[in-house]
Amino acid sequence: xxxxxxxxxxxxxxxxxxxxxxxxxxxxxxxxxxxxxxxxxxxxxxxxxxxxxxxxxxxxxxxxxxxxxxxxxxxxxxxxxxxxxxxxxxxxxxxxxxxxxxxxxxxxxxxxxxxxxxxxxxxxxxxxxxxxxxxxxxxxxxxxxxxxxxxxxxxxxxxxxxxxxxxxxxxxxxxxxxxxxxxxxxxxxxxxxxxxxxxxxxxxxxxx
Amino acid sequence: xxxxxxxxxxxxxxxxxxxxxxxxxxxxxxxxxxxxxxxxxxxxxxxxxxxxxxxxxxxxxxxxxxxxxxxxxxxxxxxxxxxxxxxxxxxxxxxxxxxxxxxxxxxxxxxxxxxxxxxxxxxxxxxxxxxxxxxxxxxxxxxxxxxxxxxxxxxxxxxxxxxxxxx
Numbered sequence: 001x002x003x004x005x006x007x008x009x010x011x012x013x014x015x016x017x018x019x020x021x022x023x024x025x026x027x028x029x030x031x032x033x034x035x036x037x038x039x040x041x042x043x044x045x046x047x048x049x050x051x052x053x054x055x056x057x058x059x060x061x062x063x064x065x066x067x068x069x070x071x072x073x074x075x076x077x078x079x080x081x082x083x084x085x086x087x088x089x090x091x092x093x094x095x096x097x098x099x100x101x102x103x104x105x106x107x108x109x110x111x112x113x114x115x116x117x118x119x120x121x122x123x124x125x126x127x128x129x130x131x132x133x134x135x136x137x138x139x140x141x142x143x144x145x146x147x148x149x150x151x152x153x154x155x156x157x158x159x160x161x162x163x164x165x166x167x168x169x170x171x172x173x174x175x176x177x178x179x180x181x182x183x184x185x186x187x188x189x190x191x192x193x194x195x196x197x198x199x200x201x202x203x204x205x206x207x208x
Numbered sequence: 209x210x211x212x213x214x215x216x217x218x219x220x221x222x223x224x225x226x227x228x229x230x231x232x233x234x235x236x237x238x239x240x241x242x243x244x245x246x247x248x249x250x251x252x253x254x255x256x257x258x259x260x261x262x263x264x265x266x267x268x269x270x271x272x273x274x275x276x277x278x279x280x281x282x283x284x285x286x287x288x289x290x291x292x293x294x295x296x297x298x299x300x301x302x303x304x305x306x307x308x309x310x311x312x313x314x315x316x317x318x319x320x321x322x323x324x325x326x327x328x329x330x331x332x333x334x335x336x337x338x339x340x341x342x343x344x345x346x347x348x349x350x351x352x353x354x355x356x357x358x359x360x361x362x363x364x365x366x367x368x369x370x371x372x373x374x375x
Contacts, residue, residue: 110255111355
């Protein structure tokens with residue numbers, strides 16, 4: 001399918017709306033008036049990170065036509081790197097904004113129920129990023145890689161979604177919930193479609 | 209006209225609350241506990257309670273321009289007797305400043321009934337929860353830091369209660 005296909009146009013518009021609307025509504029939050037620039041940057045880095053988490057399963061599942069399987073996978077790698085960067089900015093910005101609160105979160109001693117979910121997702125994102133960058137050197141087979149990546153992907157999705165939903169911040173409630181539902185749905189769909197738990201199945205475009 | 213209450217909390221009431229392991233509202237732990245044979249239990253310091261604490265905040269009539277009321281009681285562990293003249297320090301992220309900034313901090317004294325009440329600027333959510341910090345740190349009793357969370361960011365008052373034990 002090419003760019004002219006209505007279905008292709010629709011899916012890209014839907015993706016832009018799913019990620020763009022929560023960001024736009026957060027940008028209108030009255031709470032921004034009482035936050036410093038670094039705290040605002042850290043907050044939006046977190047929202048953008050959640051948007052990137054939505055793009056990941058769509059790219060690797062090949063749902064974003066007309067991208068070829070190869071280009072979809074390349075984009076998945078680059079967006080994975082962007083996700084690591086966004087999370088690093090999120091954490092660093094919050095750390096500088098209020099060091100004791102961030103240290104509590106990172107040491108799993110925070111009073112806020114959403115913190116351990118976010119911190120766990122962060123470690124899973126860093127682990128996937130690190131392993132992905134070393135995948136060639138370790139000569140990991142696709143099966144081995146999937147065995148490592150799939151549980152971590154589930155931790156990232158569940159951790160990020162719960163973290164986000166429990167936070168009372170700049171995000172508008174309904175657009176936030178919708179984005180979270182889409183992230184979970186996209187992840188479930190790609191895992192079902194690619195039958196990631198099957199031993200012999202290879203991903204689209206992978207060699208024999 | 210009926211106001212439709214549809215916010216983050218109501219949306220999550222079913223599923224999210226199961227996942228939320230932390231206690232969101234802990235305004236009056238001491239008062240909700242049943243009386244025990246050995247009397248009223250002392251209030252424990254809450255996790256994160258001492259974050260952005262500044263020692264020795266001045267006693268003030270009001271923090272900043274006010275508009276929000278922080279109140280509570282201070283009692284003695286065991287017999288629950290009200291403690292008068294106790295200095296309670298209060299700070300929060302408000303519309304007039306961030307938690308760590310000096311103008312966000314102030315202190316007040318309890319009256320003869322062990323009650324305290326201090327007007328401060330409106331608290332707004334910081335780090336994902338609208339909350340306040342309180343400290344008893346005068347030395348006569350064991351130091352306690354509290355971190356009560358507002359049920360909604362729209363509320364204009366909050367309570368926190370201390371039950372102190374000798375240092």
